[in-house]
Amino acid sequence: MNSQKSWIVCCFLNFLIASIMGLLMRYMHLFPLNLNYSFILHAHSHIAMLGWAYLMIYVLIVRFFIPKVKREKPFYNRLFWLTEFSVVGMMIAFPIQGYALFSIVFSTMHIILSYVFCLRIWRDSSEEKTEAQKLLFVGISCMVFSTFGVWCLGPALNMLGKQSPFYQIAIQFFLHFQFNGWFLFAVLALFLKQFEGKIDKRDFKIFFTLLITATLLTFAFPGSWYLKNGLLSWMNAFGVILQMIAFVYCCKMLKPQISIFKCNLDIPAKAVYTLAICSLFFKIAIQLLVLIPDLNxxxxxxxxxxxxxxxxxxxxxxxxxxFGILIQNNLISGKSSFVRLGIKSFILGYVMTEFLLLLQGIFFYFEKGMISYYYYESIFLMSIFIITGLILILLSLFKIKKQGLIN
Structure with a gap:
C-alpha cells in the first residue's frame, strides 16, 4: 500500500470511529450505559474534526497544491503519521478522562503540528498566486487564528471559570474560525482548483473579499450569546447578507463552466457535490432565518x-x-459498486438524521414535545446508514491493488 492510499484509508478509519462514537451516544439515549456521555462527545467531535476533516484536507492540499518533487520527500509522510498519532492519543484519552492531562497533551501536540504544516505549505506551494491558492492561504491563516481561542482557555478557566463569557467566547472563536474559516475556505480552494484558469478574476475578487468580510463579521453571532450588545446583532446581520451575496457571485463566476464540469462527473461525484452545494445554501438560509430576533x-x-x-x-x-474531490480525481473509484452503494447509504443516513434533528428542534421550539415515542430509535437506525456507507467505501479502498487507481 503506497503512502497516499494509506493516508486516505487512515482518514476514513478515523471518520468511521468518530461515527461509531456518534452512534454510541444515540444508543445511550435508548439504553443507558456505564459510560460518561460528555467524554464520548469530546472524543467524537475531536476525531471528526481533526482525524477526518483536518487530515483529509491535509492529504488533498499536499496532492493538489504541492509540486510532485516536494510532496514525494519524506517530510509530509512523517508529519501525517505524527499528526495521526496525536489523533489516536485523543481517541484513547478523551473517552477515559475527558478534558484532562493526556487529552490536553495530545490536543496541544495536534495544534503544534498544524503550525508546522501551515509553515511548510507556505514555503512549498507554488509562487504563482492563483484564485484557489488565495482561498487556501486564507483558510490556513484562519486555522492559525482559530487556535488563539484555545490558548485563551487556560487563563480564562483559572481566572474566571468555565461559565464566564470570556471562556465560552474563546471556545466559540476556535470553532467559528475552524468551521467557517479553515475548513470552508480549504474545501472551496480544493473545489476551485478544478476550474483553474477558467474563472473571471473580477467576480472572484468580489466573492473573495465579501467572504472574508462575512467570516469576520459573523463571529458576532456566537459572541452575542454571551455579550448582550445590539451592535453584535447588526454586525452578524451584515455579515450574513454579505455571505449570501458572496455565494451569488460564486455561482455567477462558475456558471459558464458548470455544464462542462458536470459532463465529466460520474453519478457518485454528482451526488456528493449536489449534497455539498445544497447543504451550503441551506446553511445560508438558516443563518438568514436566525436574524429574526425570536429565532436568534x-x-x-x-x-x-x-x-x-x-x-x-x-x-x-x-x-x-x-467526497466529490476524491471521486472526481479517482482517489476513490466512482465506478466501484461498493462506493456507489456506500455513497447512497451515507447520503440517506445524513439526510434522514438531519430531517429528524430539524423536525424535533421545530417541535421543541413550538413546545410540542417529542415527535413520537420512536424518535431516538429512528435517529439511531438512520445513523447506521452513515456507518454502513463508510464501511462500504473503506472496503472499496482495500480492494484497490498496489498499482490500481491511486497513484
Missing part, C-alpha cells in the same frame, strides 16, 4: 438544532466537497 434567541438553546447545524456543516458541506 432560541437558536443556541435547542440542542437538536445545534447538532443539526453542526452536522450540516461537517457532514453536508465539508464531507460532501471532500
Amino acid at each position: 434567541e432560541v437558536s443556541h438553546q435547542i440542542r437538536n438544532l445545534i447538532i443539526g447545524f453542526i452536522h450540516l456543516t461537517t457532514l453536508g458541506i465539508i464531507t460532501g466537497f471532500l
Whole structure:
C-alpha cells in the first residue's frame, strides 16, 4: 500500500470511529450505559474534526497544491503519521478522562503540528498566486487564528471559570474560525482548483473579499450569546447578507463552466457535490432565518438544532466537497459498486438524521414535545446508514491493488 492510499484509508478509519462514537451516544439515549456521555462527545467531535476533516484536507492540499518533487520527500509522510498519532492519543484519552492531562497533551501536540504544516505549505506551494491558492492561504491563516481561542482557555478557566463569557467566547472563536474559516475556505480552494484558469478574476475578487468580510463579521453571532450588545446583532446581520451575496457571485463566476464540469462527473461525484452545494445554501438560509430576533434567541438553546447545524456543516458541506474531490480525481473509484452503494447509504443516513434533528428542534421550539415515542430509535437506525456507507467505501479502498487507481 503506497503512502497516499494509506493516508486516505487512515482518514476514513478515523471518520468511521468518530461515527461509531456518534452512534454510541444515540444508543445511550435508548439504553443507558456505564459510560460518561460528555467524554464520548469530546472524543467524537475531536476525531471528526481533526482525524477526518483536518487530515483529509491535509492529504488533498499536499496532492493538489504541492509540486510532485516536494510532496514525494519524506517530510509530509512523517508529519501525517505524527499528526495521526496525536489523533489516536485523543481517541484513547478523551473517552477515559475527558478534558484532562493526556487529552490536553495530545490536543496541544495536534495544534503544534498544524503550525508546522501551515509553515511548510507556505514555503512549498507554488509562487504563482492563483484564485484557489488565495482561498487556501486564507483558510490556513484562519486555522492559525482559530487556535488563539484555545490558548485563551487556560487563563480564562483559572481566572474566571468555565461559565464566564470570556471562556465560552474563546471556545466559540476556535470553532467559528475552524468551521467557517479553515475548513470552508480549504474545501472551496480544493473545489476551485478544478476550474483553474477558467474563472473571471473580477467576480472572484468580489466573492473573495465579501467572504472574508462575512467570516469576520459573523463571529458576532456566537459572541452575542454571551455579550448582550445590539451592535453584535447588526454586525452578524451584515455579515450574513454579505455571505449570501458572496455565494451569488460564486455561482455567477462558475456558471459558464458548470455544464462542462458536470459532463465529466460520474453519478457518485454528482451526488456528493449536489449534497455539498445544497447543504451550503441551506446553511445560508438558516443563518438568514436566525436574524429574526425570536429565532436568534432560541437558536443556541435547542440542542437538536445545534447538532443539526453542526452536522450540516461537517457532514453536508465539508464531507460532501471532500467526497466529490476524491471521486472526481479517482482517489476513490466512482465506478466501484461498493462506493456507489456506500455513497447512497451515507447520503440517506445524513439526510434522514438531519430531517429528524430539524423536525424535533421545530417541535421543541413550538413546545410540542417529542415527535413520537420512536424518535431516538429512528435517529439511531438512520445513523447506521452513515456507518454502513463508510464501511462500504473503506472496503472499496482495500480492494484497490498496489498499482490500481491511486497513484
